[in-house]
Amino acid sequence: MESITDAVKKMEGYDQLRRQLDRIKQQILQDPYVASFMEANPGINEVNLEKGLTKLYEYSKERHNCDNCPGLERCPNLMQGYQPVLTADKDQIEIFYEKCFLKKQDEKQKSMTALIKSYFIPRDILQASFDRLHSIDQDRKEAIGSAAEFVKKVAAGEECKGLYFYGKFGVGKTYLLGAIANRLAERQISSLLVHTPEFLREMKNSLSDGSFNEKMELLKTVPVLMLDDIGAENMTNWVRDEIIGVILQYRMMERLPTLYTSNYDFSLLEEHFSYSQKGGLEEAKGKRIMERIRHLTVPVFIGGDKNFRSLQ
Structure with a gap:
């Protein structure tokens, strides 16, 4: 056949x-x-x-x-x-x-993004990097160096103080926080970056939607917390005593680093926290908040006559 x-x-x-x-x-x-x-x-x-x-x-x-x-x-x-x-x-x-290389890079970026939680932070800040900061003028170099050293210590598992960046509007304080968050993510360390005034308004709304405790727990326990533009919020006794005070007390006790940006130096921020809705000042309560900030942060002034955005 x-x-x-x-x-x-x-x-x-x-x-x-x-x-x-x-x-x-x-x-x-x-x-x-x-x-x-x-x-x-x-x-x-x-x-x-x-x-x-x-x-x-x-x-x-x-x-x-x-x-x-x-x-x-x-x-x-x-x-x-x-x-x-x-x-x-x-x-x-x-x-x-x-x-392929592009697929690996994409997955790495998504993994890093997942490590960075944020509230009310602009997209360009979430893409910030130290590489773009090396060309910035001399007035900002101390702040950049302090930020890099902070990341180095946290990545090494060392106990270290947080940073309090202060200076006038537009000098790059928020961008620096974004660069820190991304560098930490590269080292698999999660962080939370929030625009403080907007977030505190959100916290008030969260009382009605049932998410208040969850958000408070996140701010208290995240490995690295970054509070951007602190001092620009509308100060109330509730915000100061039940939100900021509780969060900072917990983080101080657990020795969890917290970073800040502000237009105020320590003295002006203390005045801000001393405000009382009832009229006058509550200096003891303002000092109590500032004691928590001073105890676990290093103040770093960011100078520069030119707006940061014009230097990028």
Whole structure:
């Protein structure tokens, strides 16, 4: 009885099909990537080569897609963000996929972003980096150095004081907090960066939606808390005594670092915290809050005559 293979060979057009397949085979084998693989694996015989021809074709096509990469979002490969790798397992051709550089970078960025929680912070601040700060003028170098040293100590597991950045509007205080948050995330340390005035308004609203305790717990326990623009909030006894005071007391007891930015120096901030809705001043309560801040932070003045945004 005639075999199927022999029967196929006698079919009309078989010779033409065979010639086309041979041309495709030669094109695949002449591909530099495939040729390099075959040269490195001389044990692959003709039978295994025929069996693995479709894998070689797939590899060639996908590998050249990577050479002409249009970006992760437009990746044309079968598995977006993955590049092909050929192996010869017992001289049989196999193909598998591994994450490309762009895919790894994207996942790393998403992982870092997940480590940085924020409330009411502009997008450009959440993308801040120390690399862009090295070119900033001399007046800001001390602050940048203090920030870098803080990250170094926290990453090393050392106990260290937080930082209190103060100076006039527009000198780059908030951007510096963003750079710290991103550098900490690179070292797998989570942080929370909040715009204090807006967040405190949110805390008042959270009393009605049931999320107050959850938010308080987050601010109290996050490994690194950053309170941006403290002193710009509308001061009330409730904000001072039940929110800021409680958070700072807990963090002081647990020795969790807290960073601040403010337009006020310590003396002016103490006056702000001494405000009383009932009229007059409650100096003892203002001093109590400031004692917690002074005890666990180092004041760092950020100078500069030019607006930070004009220096970027």
